[in-house]
Amino acid sequence: MTGPQTTRRKRANGVESRQRILDATVEIAGERGYDGTSIAAVSAKCGLPASSIYWHFKDKDDLIAAVIERSFETWLKAVELPGDDAGTPLERVVLMAGNVARSLLAAPDFLRLGLMLALERRPTEPRGRAVFLQVRDISHRRIAGIITDLFPSLTEDEVQTLTTYAVAGADGLFVHREVQGESVDLVALFELHARLIHDAAARTAARAGR
Amino acid sequence: MTGPQTTRRKRANGVESRQRILDATVEIAGERGYDGTSIAAVSAKCGLPASSIYWHFKDKDDLIAAVIERSFETWLKAVELPGDDAGTPLERVVLMAGNVARSLLAAPDFLRLGLMLALERRPTEPRGRAVFLQVRDISHRRIAGIITDLFPSLTEDEVQTLTTYAVAGADGLFVHREVQGESVDLVALFELHARLIHDAAARTAARAGR
Amino acid sequence: MTGPQTTRRKRANGVESRQRILDATVEIAGERGYDGTSIAAVSAKCGLPASSIYWHFKDKDDLIAAVIERSFETWLKAVELPGDDAGTPLERVVLMAGNVARSLLAAPDFLRLGLMLALERRPTEPRGRAVFLQVRDISHRRIAGIITDLFPSLTEDEVQTLTTYAVAGADGLFVHREVQGESVDLVALFELHARLIHDAAARTAARAGR
Amino acid sequence: MTGPQTTRRKRANGVESRQRILDATVEIAGERGYDGTSIAAVSAKCGLPASSIYWHFKDKDDLIAAVIERSFETWLKAVELPGDDAGTPLERVVLMAGNVARSLLAAPDFLRLGLMLALERRPTEPRGRAVFLQVRDISHRRIAGIITDLFPSLTEDEVQTLTTYAVAGADGLFVHREVQGESVDLVALFELHARLIHDAAARTAARAGR
DNA sequence: TATGAATGAGACTTCATTCAT
DNA sequence: AATGAATGAAGTCTCATTCAT
Numbered sequence: 001m002t003g004p005q006t007t008r009r010k011r012a013n014g015v016e017s018r019q020r021i022l023d024a025t026v027e028i029a030g031e032r033g034y035d036g037t038s039i040a041a042v043s044a045k046c047g048l049p050a051s052s053i054y055w056h057f058k059d060k061d062d063l064i065a066a067v068i069e070r071s072f073e074t075w076l077k078a079v080e081l082p083g084d085d086a087g088t089p090l091e092r093v094v095l096m097a098g099n100v101a102r103s104l105l106a107a108p109d110f111l112r113l114g115l116m117l118a119l120e121r122r123p124t125e126p127r128g129r130a131v132f133l134q135v136r137d138i139s140h141r142r143i144a145g146i147i148t149d150l151f152p153s154l155t156e157d158e159v160q161t162l163t164t165y166a167v168a169g170a171d172g173l174f175v176h177r178e179v180q181g182e183s184v185d186l187v188a189l190f191e192l193h194a195r196l197i198h199d200a201a202a203r204t205a206a207r208a209g210r
Numbered sequence: 211m212t213g214p215q216t217t218r219r220k221r222a223n224g225v226e227s228r229q230r231i232l233d234a235t236v237e238i239a240g241e242r243g244y245d246g247t248s249i250a251a252v253s254a255k256c257g258l259p260a261s262s263i264y265w266h267f268k269d270k271d272d273l274i275a276a277v278i279e280r281s282f283e284t285w286l287k288a289v290e291l292p293g294d295d296a297g298t299p300l301e302r303v304v305l306m307a308g309n310v311a312r313s314l315l316a317a318p319d320f321l322r323l324g325l326m327l328a329l330e331r332r333p334t335e336p337r338g339r340a341v342f343l344q345v346r347d348i349s350h351r352r353i354a355g356i357i358t359d360l361f362p363s364l365t366e367d368e369v370q371t372l373t374t375y376a377v378a379g380a381d382g383l384f385v386h387r388e389v390q391g392e393s394v395d396l397v398a399l400f401e402l403h404a405r406l407i408h409d410a411a412a413r414t415a416a417r418a419g420r
Numbered sequence: 421m422t423g424p425q426t427t428r429r430k431r432a433n434g435v436e437s438r439q440r441i442l443d444a445t446v447e448i449a450g451e452r453g454y455d456g457t458s459i460a461a462v463s464a465k466c467g468l469p470a471s472s473i474y475w476h477f478k479d480k481d482d483l484i485a486a487v488i489e490r491s492f493e494t495w496l497k498a499v500e501l502p503g504d505d506a507g508t509p510l511e512r513v514v515l516m517a518g519n520v521a522r523s524l525l526a527a528p529d530f531l532r533l534g535l536m537l538a539l540e541r542r543p544t545e546p547r548g549r550a551v552f553l554q555v556r557d558i559s560h561r562r563i564a565g566i567i568t569d570l571f572p573s574l575t576e577d578e579v580q581t582l583t584t585y586a587v588a589g590a591d592g593l594f595v596h597r598e599v600q601g602e603s604v605d606l607v608a609l610f611e612l613h614a615r616l617i618h619d620a621a622a623r624t625a626a627r628a629g630r
Numbered sequence: 631m632t633g634p635q636t637t638r639r640k641r642a643n644g645v646e647s648r649q650r651i652l653d654a655t656v657e658i659a660g661e662r663g664y665d666g667t668s669i670a671a672v673s674a675k676c677g678l679p680a681s682s683i684y685w686h687f688k689d690k691d692d693l694i695a696a697v698i699e700r701s702f703e704t705w706l707k708a709v710e711l712p713g714d715d716a717g718t719p720l721e722r723v724v725l726m727a728g729n730v731a732r733s734l735l736a737a738p739d740f741l742r743l744g745l746m747l748a749l750e751r752r753p754t755e756p757r758g759r760a761v762f763l764q765v766r767d768i769s770h771r772r773i774a775g776i777i778t779d780l781f782p783s784l785t786e787d788e789v790q791t792l793t794t795y796a797v798a799g800a801d802g803l804f805v806h807r808e809v810q811g812e813s814v815d816l817v818a819l820f821e822l823h824a825r826l827i828h829d830a831a832a833r834t835a836a837r838a839g840r
Numbered sequence: 841t842a843t844g845a846a847t848g849a850g851a852c853t854t855c856a857t858t859c860a861t
Numbered sequence: 862a863a864t865g866a867a868t869g870a871a872g873t874c875t876c877a878t879t880c881a882t
Contacts, residue, residue, distance in 0.1 A: 119325060475841070593802065613799075
């Protein structure tokens with residue numbers, strides 16, 4: 001720390017440069033989308049010349065995909081795993097939803113950029129889009145698992161529908177907050193969402209249980 | 211000269227040219243977003259040279275905004291107004307949701323392009339974004355009106371929350387179908403959405419009524 | 421005057437339209453030069469569509485040339501012809517210089533635009549440039565005549581040199597005022613200019629007379 | 631590799647490329663002015679693609695300003711500093727004027743382009759115009775200093791007026807030669823100019839001295 | 841007398857990418 | 862591990878001009 005601080009830093013530090021580039025890219029791409037993210041803008045924001053970006057990443061596509069991957073991991077770390085014990089199914093579901101909402105507020109880049117990529121349709125799909133869809137498939141399966149655990153009597157089809165509804169609703173609420181701004185209480189909306197889904201599941205399970 | 215109208219073509223027809231340009235733009239912008247929509251691409255698709263596009267529209271921003279406006283009107287026409295009589299609140303709400311879902315399948319451009327613009331944050335906001343948000347505010351108010359009519363005992367706050375949830379959920383379901391493709395049964399999801407909201411509203415109203 | 425004022429004006433008034441176009445052009449060309457003067461800008465300033473400009477003028481070159489011609493005539497009217505009698509040669513010369521200075525202040529467009537055209541060298545010389553140089557040749561000859569009248573003993577060469585010096589100096593002072601702004605007392609500078617030239621002529625004449 | 635320096639060409643030589651661009655620009659801008667100088671023309675003349683020009687200069691404005699700066703320096707080098715001793719004030723003044731005239735003939739770009747920029751009035755003033763005016767202010771002050779040295783009894787106001795007249799007259803003579811062509815003997819005109827100013831200064835000083 | 845519409849050429853500028861060092 | 866310099870393609874938009882009405 002008090003060592004050769006002037007000598008260190010600068011002059012070949014691959015890992016840090018890579019991070020700097022990713023940091024800059026996530027910021028720009030999260031605001032401007034794929035086409036709106038220019039290598040020159042990334043270069044300006046991270047301070048490294050454009051050619052250095054190409055040392056770390058094959059091309060723009062590769063860079064964006066890397067951003068998606070890293071921001072997914074960041075987000076994963078932000079989602080606290082729910083204590084599997086807790087209380088009633090409703091309580092547990094609401095708790096989980098609140099956690100997810102909070103994680104999205106803390107690390108919104110993944111979903112924000114992902115949704116932008118997902119909405120766009122370009123001749124040659126960016127790799128980042130595939131990464132996003134694939135990664136979000138994991139979330140889908142995980143939620144389906146939770147629902148199955150909580151309501152074992154539901155059919156596979158019913159679970160799938162509820163899961164789709166849960167994920168899509170979350171997307172919509174997230175978009176709403178991104179568009180409408182900080183005044184939106186995302187946690188409350190997510191909890192409402194969870195409650196409605198729980199009720200629907202419970203009612204369906206009850207009906208099915210007969 | 212007085213022959214069939216099919217012969218009449220080429221040379222100075224402002225109204226038709228304008229439509230051709232808008233048609234081309236809506237198609238491209240709906241798939242590629244703001245940055246991805248190049249004037250050259252629009253020109254190629256509509257057959258008019260790029261400079262002609264600038265005779266009809268001040269700049270790209272103006273063009274995109276016009277597209278948003280026109281596609282909103284197209285969509286409005288596609289939404290059938292619900293028969294105000296019908297049966298129970300639940301039946302009516304589900305019917306309306308189905309209608310909206312069908313209208314979005316028939317005319318998806320408005321919401322698709324609008325959501326893309328809404329998610330982007332660029333230094334100088336495109337006018338189209340403002341148009342979209344403003345126009346969607348109208349939808350919000352209309353839905354709030356319907357909920358108030360059906361459940362007069364709800365407080366203003368409760369109506370607002372439910373409306374926000376309804377609109378955001380619809381956005382999410384729409385995005386889901388756009389991303390996942392034609393296999394998604396948007397009508398069914400919208401009807402489920404409507405049912406859950408109805409139940410929530412009914413339960414809240416009942417509790418409040420006590 | 422109180423007649424059908426609504427009917428009149430508008431609907432085909434060629435003369436007035438021509439004036440409107442020239443008025444707009446002189447303003448723009450006087451500030452921006454040849455290349456900087458776009459037909460679109462002229463159209464916007466005069467309110468007539470670009471195609472109307474081409475009804476009145478063959479092309480841009482023709483328009484600029486017409487502007488030069490008209491502004492020369494305007495300027496000519498602004499120069500008061502000096503009473504040929506008056507007092508001493510010095511008094512008469514100073515009076516004339518003051519008049520010219522005042523005329524340039526009242527109608528600066530001719531010289532301003534002309535100098536801009538004169539300085540530019542383009543592959544195909546604009547006709548306006550030729551008009552300017554030719555018209556200014558008239559001024560040159562007129563001044564040479566005055567000098568010859570006042571100092572008959574000067575040789576043709578001496579008159580030519582003094583005339584060139586007089587005209588060029590006037591250009592320089594005019595440019596100075598255009599660049600430096602209204603704080604410059606152009607009349608005083610022109611009078612100084614005249615005095616110096618007079619003295620030089622007088623001294624040369626005296627030396628020659630011996 | 632270690633061969634003659636003529637072989638060394640092509641591929642990445644920033645300094646030389648910058649010079650090539652400036653050389654090309656000064657030639658074009660000196661003839662065509664700001665608007666008449668197209669990046670494409672500069673590119674064609676210097677052999678580098680247009681995009682390379684933008685690596686060396688932020689935009690066209692920056693390029694033109696750089697040209698003004700460099701051509702000023704070139705011109706400064708061309709003006710020989712007058713031996714401060716020499717003979718009578720008249721001789722010294724005439725000598726200086728001749729030197730300036732010769733320097734303008736050798737390096738006319740600075741004044742030529744500068745005057746064109748100075749005459750134009752565009753909505754957003756090119757930076758080059760400001761550079762020119764500011765740099766020419768230096769010349770003004772220097773000349774004022776010389777006049778004060780030679781005629782210490784002149785008032786500040788008298789010095790300023792004579793200086794303004796000197797500079798403006800020089801501009802006018804320069805323009806005259808640019809317009810009229812090589813047949814004009816600029817050195818002779820400048821010497822005449824100097825003589826007239828000297829006489830005026832001497833006479834004013836004499837009158838004041840009484 | 842006037843104009844709405846069209847058009848190809850060309851303006852400035854940014855793009856993603858490469859390459860030699 | 863990094864970067865200065867270069868580059869062709871493409872971006873948005875304006876240009877002067879024409880033509881049918």
